[in-house]
Amino acid sequence: MLDHNASVLLIYTGGTIGMIEDEVTGALKSFDFQRLRQYVPELNRLKFNIDTIQFEIPIDSSDMNPDKWKKIVRIIEEHYDQYDGFVILHGTDTMAYSAAAISFMIENLTKPVILTGSQLPIGKIRTDGKENLITALEIAVDKDRDGNSFVSEVCIFFQNLLLRGNRTTKVNAANFRAFNSFNYPAMAEAGTYIKYRHDLIRRVEKNVRPEFHYLLDTNIVTVRIFPGIMPQTVKAMFAIPNLKGVILETYGSGNAPTEIWFLDIIREAVKKGIVVVNVTQCASGSVEMDRYESGQTLRDIGVVSGYDMTAEAAIAKLMFLFGHGLEPKQVKWYVNLSLAGEITID
Numbered sequence: 001m002l003d004h005n006a007s008v009l010l011i012y013t014g015g016t017i018g019m020i021e022d023e024v025t026g027a028l029k030s031f032d033f034q035r036l037r038q039y040v041p042e043l044n045r046l047k048f049n050i051d052t053i054q055f056e057i058p059i060d061s062s063d064m065n066p067d068k069w070k071k072i073v074r075i076i077e078e079h080y081d082q083y084d085g086f087v088i089l090h091g092t093d094t095m096a097y098s099a100a101a102i103s104f105m106i107e108n109l110t111k112p113v114i115l116t117g118s119q120l121p122i123g124k125i126r127t128d129g130k131e132n133l134i135t136a137l138e139i140a141v142d143k144d145r146d147g148n149s150f151v152s153e154v155c156i157f158f159q160n161l162l163l164r165g166n167r168t169t170k171v172n173a174a175n176f177r178a179f180n181s182f183n184y185p186a187m188a189e190a191g192t193y194i195k196y197r198h199d200l201i202r203r204v205e206k207n208v209r210p211e212f213h214y215l216l217d218t219n220i221v222t223v224r225i226f227p228g229i230m231p232q233t234v235k236a237m238f239a240i241p242n243l244k245g246v247i248l249e250t251y252g253s254g255n256a257p258t259e260i261w262f263l264d265i266i267r268e269a270v271k272k273g274i275v276v277v278n279v280t281q282c283a284s285g286s287v288e289m290d291r292y293e294s295g296q297t298l299r300d301i302g303v304v305s306g307y308d309m310t311a312e313a314a315i316a317k318l319m320f321l322f323g324h325g326l327e328p329k330q331v332k333w334y335v336n337l338s339l340a341g342e343i344t345i346d
């Protein structure tokens, strides 16, 4: 149901959607939102209010970082009561990381926070940016008869799918279907209508106030194993000063080399209080550390299963948990709890 008094806050951070080609080099670079808006006159025809806040300097999302996540969350907190929903224009390269981080940083969300962007700049005739932006805005104001938002989550809307933010991964550098969520179904599909899967959307108690969190700790690392990885490489990564957490990207259902040197490094790290989380390199499926002896060995030396979490979500979750000063034991406990729908645990 469309509420004609509805209002959306559009937060423009940058990304391809707002870029133009440099006349000399041909490389894409960011430009101002007011100019971007000229390319989407359709925005003036939407029957609800759209206000905009933009980063002083729009960025390529490869420059996104935790301080900028805090800035985005601060904007949402400061304007939470004034708007029905929030749309974040963001580059696609790190959109999945930002969506995951923001999903942890805002607890008890009752309104839509939708990230979108595009593969082609909005000034290009064949751009995918217009449809992404317009549909994201429409989703941001969609409500039921009682005035409750259909969507009360941090999501990514891209091409025609609304995906849970902390379940997404960028899967294509060129195709308009740039994102996928392999382990959780799309929560809405946009065609001639926007069809919501209400049963898949998280709900919090009505009248609950959201809580905004700003504490993140970046003393973590991802270790993506590969056949032939050298002992000194793994050793060096686990020896990073002040390291608190390692996201171990393993094979298949959570398997890794069973060589003594490898297991010794992990065993030592766990003993020192470093939390090691096992996520799979596969796009789809879950870590099952009971399935193979190699997985069981990791479990026995204290590696914690990340189940079907994406690496992006695991990174954001560890930053969030360590940011709140939790002890390794508590972090391990929370890793295996769904905080924002990021993990499936039977």
Ligand code: ASP
Pocket: 014, 015, 016, 017, 059, 060, 061, 062, 090, 091, 092, 093, 094, 117, 118, 119
């Ligand atoms: N490099 C761009 C960015 O992430 C890519 C994009 O927006 O699609 O900002």
